Amino acid sequence: xxxxxxxxxxxxxxxxxxxxxxxxxxxxxxxxxxxxxxxxxxxxxxxxxxxxxxxxxxxxxxxxxxxxxxxxxxxxxxxxxxxxxxxxxxxxxxxxxxxxxxxxxxxxxxxxxxxxxxxxxxxxxxxxxxxxxxxxxxxxxxxxxxxxxxxxxxxxxxxxxxxxxxxxxxxxxxxxxxxxxxxxxxxxxxxxxxxxxxxxxxxxxxxxxxxxxxxxxxxxxxxxxxxxxxxxxxxxxxxxxxxxxxxxxxxxxxxxxxxxxxxxxxxxxxxxxxxxxxxxxxxxxxxxxxxxxxxxxxxxxxxxxxxxxxxxxxxxxxxxxxxxxxxxxxxxxxxxxxxxx
Amino acid sequence: xxxxxxxxxxxxxxxxxxxxxxxxxxxxxxxxxxxxxxxxxxxxxxxxxxxxxxxxxxxxxxxxxxxxxxxxxxxxxxxxxxxxxxxxxxxxxxxxxxxxxxxxxxxxxxxxxxxxxxxxxxxxxxxxxxxxxxxxxxxxxxxxxxxxxxxxxxxxxxxxxxxxxxxxxxxxxxxxxxxxxxxxxxxxxxxxxxxxxxxxxxxxxxxxxxxxxxxxxxxxxxxxxxxxxxxxxxxxxxxxxxxxxxxxxxxxxxxxxxxxxxxxxxxxxxxxxxxxxxxxxxxxxxxxxxxxxxxxxxxxxxxxxxxxxxxxxxxxxxxxxxxxxxxxxxxxxxxxxxxxx
DNA sequence: CTGATCGGTTACAACGTTGTAACGAGCAAG
DNA sequence: CTTGCTCGTTACAACGTTGTAACCGATCAG
Numbered sequence: 233x234x235x236x237x238x239x240x241x242x243x244x245x246x247x248x249x250x251x252x253x254x255x256x257x258x259x260x261x262x263x264x265x266x267x268x269x270x271x272x273x274x275x276x277x278x279x280x281x282x283x284x285x286x287x288x289x290x291x292x293x294x295x296x297x298x299x300x301x302x303x304x305x306x307x308x309x310x311x312x313x314x315x316x317x318x319x320x321x322x323x324x325x326x327x328x329x330x331x332x333x334x335x336x337x338x339x340x341x342x343x344x345x346x347x348x349x350x351x352x353x354x355x356x357x358x359x360x361x362x363x364x365x366x367x368x369x370x371x372x373x374x375x376x377x378x379x380x381x382x383x384x385x386x387x388x389x390x391x392x393x394x395x396x397x398x399x400x401x402x403x404x405x406x407x408x409x410x411x412x413x414x415x416x417x418x419x420x421x422x423x424x425x426x427x428x429x430x431x432x433x434x435x436x437x438x439x440x441x442x443x444x445x446x447x448x449x450x451x452x453x454x455x456x457x458x459x460x461x462x463x464x465x466x467x468x469x470x471x472x473x474x475x476x477x478x479x480x481x482x483x484x485x486x487x488x489x490x491x492x493x494x495x496x497x498x499x500x501x502x503x504x505x506x507x508x509x510x511x512x513x514x515x516x517x518x519x520x521x522x523x524x525x526x527x528x529x530x531x532x533x534x535x536x537x538x539x540x541x542x543x544x545x546x547x548x549x550x551x552x553x554x555x556x557x558x559x560x561x562x563x564x565x566x567x568x569x570x571x572x573x
Numbered sequence: 574x575x576x577x578x579x580x581x582x583x584x585x586x587x588x589x590x591x592x593x594x595x596x597x598x599x600x601x602x603x604x605x606x607x608x609x610x611x612x613x614x615x616x617x618x619x620x621x622x623x624x625x626x627x628x629x630x631x632x633x634x635x636x637x638x639x640x641x642x643x644x645x646x647x648x649x650x651x652x653x654x655x656x657x658x659x660x661x662x663x664x665x666x667x668x669x670x671x672x673x674x675x676x677x678x679x680x681x682x683x684x685x686x687x688x689x690x691x692x693x694x695x696x697x698x699x700x701x702x703x704x705x706x707x708x709x710x711x712x713x714x715x716x717x718x719x720x721x722x723x724x725x726x727x728x729x730x731x732x733x734x735x736x737x738x739x740x741x742x743x744x745x746x747x748x749x750x751x752x753x754x755x756x757x758x759x760x761x762x763x764x765x766x767x768x769x770x771x772x773x774x775x776x777x778x779x780x781x782x783x784x785x786x787x788x789x790x791x792x793x794x795x796x797x798x799x800x801x802x803x804x805x806x807x808x809x810x811x812x813x814x815x816x817x818x819x820x821x822x823x824x825x826x827x828x829x830x831x832x833x834x835x836x837x838x839x840x841x842x843x844x845x846x847x848x849x850x851x852x853x854x855x856x857x858x859x860x861x862x863x864x865x866x867x868x869x870x871x872x873x874x875x876x877x878x879x880x881x882x883x884x885x886x887x888x889x890x891x892x893x894x895x896x897x898x899x900x901x902x903x904x905x906x907x908x909x910x911x912x913x914x
Numbered sequence: 915c916t917g918a919t920c921g922g923t924t925a926c927a928a929c930g931t932t933g934t935a936a937c938g939a940g941c942a943a944g
Numbered sequence: 945c946t947t948g949c950t951c952g953t954t955a956c957a958a959c960g961t962t963g964t965a966a967c968c969g970a971t972c973a974g
Contacts, residue, residue, distance in 0.1 A: 236930060247954050252932060260952055282688045283627035284930035287959050292624070294667070294689065301653055303852060308649035312642055315670050324667050324686055326635070329656050345665055347623045348635065456856040485856060492858045511644060512853060515797040517830045577960060588924050593962060601922055625960035628929050 235276035244272035255280065294324045295538055296349040298340040300332035300357045304455070305482065305510040306527070307355070310376075313531030314353060321539055332453075334358030338366055346371055350542045353534050356380065361422060372541035374534050378424045386541065387552045388534040390525040392424060395557040396431025397438075399477060399505050399523050402559050404439050406566060408475035408503055411436075414462045414487050415451040415479030428479050428507065446471045451483060459486025467494060474502060475565075481506035481513050481522055488516060488564065504564040518563030526555030576617035585613035596621065635665045636879055637690040639681040641673040641698045645796070646851040647821065647868070648696070651717075654872030655694060662880055673794075675699030679707055687712055691883045694875050697721065702763060713882035715875050719765045727882065728893045729875040731866040733765060736898040737772025738779075740818060740846050740864050743900050745780050747907060749816035749844055752777075753788040755803045755828050756795055756820030769820050769848065787812045792824060800827025808835060815843060816906075822847035822854050822863055829857060829905065845905040859904035867896030 241248035246265060253261050254269040272278075286292050297314055299307040315325045326349050330336040337356050346352065351372030356379045359366070367373065367383045375387040403411050413432055420426035429448070436443050449466050451458040459478055463486065466473070476491075478484025484506030488498060496502050498518055506513060506522035513520035533553050541548075561567040582589035587606060594602050595610040613619075627633050638655055640648040656666045667690050671677040678697050687693065692713030697720045700707070708714065708724045716728040744752050754773055761767035770789070777784055790807050792799040800819055804827065807814070817832075819825025825847030829839060837843050839859055847854060847863035854861035874894050882889070902908040 238930085248930095249932085249955075250953060253953085256932075260950090262952060265952080279685060279688065281628070281930050282685075283624055283631075283633070284959090285932085286624035287622070287628050287929090287961090288931045288933090290624075290959080302643065302649045302656070303653045305646070305649070308643045308646070308652075311649075311652075311668070312644045312670065315643070315668060319670075324669070324689060326665050326667050327652070327656060328665070329653065329660075344620060344623075347620065348665060456852070460856065489856050489858045511797070515801065515827055515830050517833045517858060578962095579960085589960095590924060590926095590962085591922090594923085597962075601920095603922060606922080622960050625929090626962085628931090628959090629961045629963090631929080 234281070235278040236281070237278075239276055240269065240272045240278050243276060244269045291542075292348055292350050293322070294326050294349040295535070295542075296326045296328060296340075296345065296352040297355075298328040298330055298337070298352060299355045301329050302327070305512060306480065306508050309510060310355075310527055310531055313528050314535055317532050317535040321535070323535075323539065330356075330358070332357035334363075338363070341366055341369055341373075351538045353538055372538055374538045374541070376530065376534055378422060378427055381422060381552075384550060386537050386550055388530055388537065389552070389554055390530065391554050391557050392427035393431040393434065395507070395523045395525060396428035396477075396479075397435040398431075398557070398559055399507065400432045400435035401439070402521070402561070402565060403475040403477065403503055403505060404435065404441070406475075406499075406503055409441060410444075410447065410471075410473040411441075411475040411477055412447040412449065412466055412473040413477045413479065414449050414459055414466070415454055415483040416448050417452070418450050425479055432477060444471075447473055451479075454480045454483050456482045456486035456489075459483030459488075460490045461486075463487035463490040476502060476504045478504065478506045481508045481510045481520060484520055484522070484564075485512065485516055488518075488520070492517075499564055499566045503566065506564075509560055513560075513562065516564075519567075521562045521565040521567065522560050523557055524560050525557050529555035575622070576619045577622070578619075580617055581610065581613045581619050584617060585610045632883075633689060633691050634663070635667050635690040636876070636883075637667045637669060637681075637686065637693040638696075639669040639671055639678070639693060640696045642670050643668070646823065646853060647849045650851060651696075651868055651872055654869050655876055658873050658876040662876070664876075664880065671697075671699070673698035675704075679704070682707055682710055682714075692879045694879055713879055715879045715882070717871065717875055719763060719768055722763060722893075725891065727878050727891055729871055729878065730893070730895055731871065732895050732898050733768035734772040734775065736848070736864045736866060737769035737818075737820075738776040739772075739898070739900055740848065741773045741776035742780070743862070743902070743906060744816040744818065744844055744846060745776065745782070747816075747840075747844055750782060751785075751788065751812075751814040752782075752816040752818055753790065753807055753814040754818045754820065755790050755800055755807070756792045756824045757789050758793070759791050766820055773818060785812075788814055792820075795821045795824050797823045797827035797830075800824030800829075801831045802827075804828035804831040817843060817845045819845065819847045822849045822851045822861060825861055825863070825905075826853065826857055829859075829861065833858075840905055840907045844907065847905075850901050854901075854903070857905075860908075862903045862906040862908065863901050864898055865901050866898050870896035 237248045237251050240251045251269050254266050302308045318325045328340050337358050353374050355376040359379055364383045367385050373385045375385055416429050417425035433443055449462040451462045476487055478487055484504055488504055506520050509522045509524040513522045578589045578592050581592045592610050595607050643649045659666045669681050678699050694715050696717040700720050705724045708726050714726045716726055757770050758766035774784055790803040792803045817828055825845055829845055847861050850863045850865035854863045
């Protein structure tokens with residue numbers, strides 16, 4: 233079996249507690265003794281047992297990441313970034329899928345699993361502002377996304393309103409006047425949908441354009457299939473439009489597909505913009521203009537915030553951080569074609 | 574803090590070891606005592622400490638999953654399935670990204686992290702048959718993919734040759750005779766690329782078609798960008814072709830994009846088939862015919878095999894399992910259009 | 915009525931680590 | 945020459961759990 237402190241001590245000819253001192257860089261260890269111990273460690277390939285260390289220290293060296301599902305490209309790419317950043321800090325990531333289900337999200341907060349990590353990055357979808365109380369937990373927690381504001385915990389999010397406004401203004405700058413929105417959630421004020429629609433309305437208003445209900449199409453989940461269905465619904469309404477704002481890229485790509493099936497030319501007849509900048513957006517036909525919400529930045533900030541909480545002793549005040557965004561212009565709004573790395 | 578066995582014991586008025594017996598359903602516990610202990614457990618919301626249990630039992634209750642990167646849809650969807658299946662078995666998943674890098678893959682096998690899980694699902698990309706020795710590890714290991722055969726460990730894989738042959742035959746049945754292949758790895762015999770090209774050749778041969786080198790395009794990584802570049806390369810060669818077999822969906826989608834940019838009609842001028850059946854394939858324009866390699870099945874089998882190894886004491890002989898595949902026909906090879914759920 | 919047996923419970927030890935206290939040796943100062 | 949201090953090392957205890965052995969009272973057979 234694996235070597236233990238005792239084995240190392242025996243080889244080095246010291247007490248096994250001295251070995252612990254060496255590893256922990258405690259003062260008061262003679263250089264000669266240290267060297268001997270190090271040699272023994274190398275020789276035996278000694279590795280501290282993590283369970284024992286966890287038991288003693290109360291730390292697991294892992295963080296949890298709870299997301300709706302990895303099959304959604306946005307979350308897969310987010311998970312990729314989170315794992316990469318965590319890895320750089322010597323921490324492993326334990327992923328939990330909630331399916332966006334409220335019950336399972338609450339479970340992620342209270343379940344048995346929380347013991348296996350030192351803290352949680354939590355991206356809720358089913359929870360609402362009413363559930364803010366459930367966020368009052370006794371372990372480090374960092375919230376991602378827009379479902380809950382003014383919760384009791386740290387929160388990392390994106391500039392939803394401003395970014396959506398910029399996206400809409402990008403379409404307006406291209407001469408579009410009848411801009412449809414796909415993926416709205418009727419009556420929602422917070423949440424990505426509510427905020428992005430708010431940004432859309434702000435842009436219209438700022439440019440003296442009227443808000444038209446019939447240009448806004450709801451879509452519950454934000455998969456490609458929902459975008460396709462929403463676009464079919466919009467076409468069925470028979471209203472005129474010259475641009476589409478998909479509240480995420482998958483919606484936009486689903487909508488794009490339906491438009492092309494109906495022989496619309498994109499961007500000549502209809503311009504399209506998405507949100508998220510998933511990799512696929514570069515390679516759709518036409519490629520999709522979108523908003524880069526700073527996913528990389530969000531992942532980095534969130535992990536570092538969480539690790540800070542885990543490491544910190546003093547209860548710091550809650551923080552809310554937003555990552556900067558930028559518009560990535562591609563063919564679907566008229567940028568020149570370019571394919572390749 | 575969290576309640577411990579001692580707290581429960583105190584409340585129930587028994588020794589703290591009796592509580593352990595109750596939890597473990599040990600015999601020789603009076604029903605009345607058991608009830609009292611259970612009540613105390615409920616009252617305190619007691620949960621066994623996982624670190625202590627791990628230390629004592631040597632089990633962590635977690636499995637590792639090492640894949641190249643979650644940004645590749647195939648691996649994201651695989652991870653989704655693995656997590657779902659593992660969850661059903663009460664096991665958490667700890668994901669590690671190797672980037673397909675040989676050094677990091679070797680590290681995943683030997684690194685410190687292995688202590689944090691009871692076993693590993695490993696999908697190598699950089700390792701080769703020469704590295705089979707590195708797979709001789711002292712923890713449960715299940716191999717995924719096609720990089721290494723005849724290794725010393727359990728292996729779950731797909732019917733690469735047969736599936737690729739069926740894909741090619743699907744194109745031939747549609748009247749195609751000049752079938753290009755995108756994503757080959759020159760000289761490779763094993764690995765997904767080598768095996769799928771072998772299936773392609775077998776199909777040609779079975780139907781009396783000649784193998785033509787100029788129809789085969791290499792592509793190192795299998796991202797969309799590589800598929801696009803390979804297709805540009807194929808077009809530059811100036812050879813005639815009436816179908817394209819992308820060795821994975823992302824390659825096929827990258828190629829599709831370039832074809833459409835060059836005004837080829839798909840499937841009328843060129844039919845395309847991919848491999849993997851990622852979600853995006855349903856929604857591309859045209860939608861992509863592809864091979865469903867039984868990813869769900871692979872995930873389920875792999876997790877169960879691993880858990881069996883972890884649970885089992887006797888060293889069972891190594892097993893190699895293959896999941897069944899099927900062709901999913903869509904527009905890119907002439908199936909009728911259908912969009913929606 | 916006594917000794918063996920069995921059911922119910924408890925005591926002890928161990929998993930491997932780490933923090934704190936204690937210990938002995940050497941050295942400087944009184 | 946002794947006292948007091950520092951340095952290097954060691955001993956002990958604890959984290960919370962679980963397996964094994966031991967214990968005690970009661971029941972039953974002889």
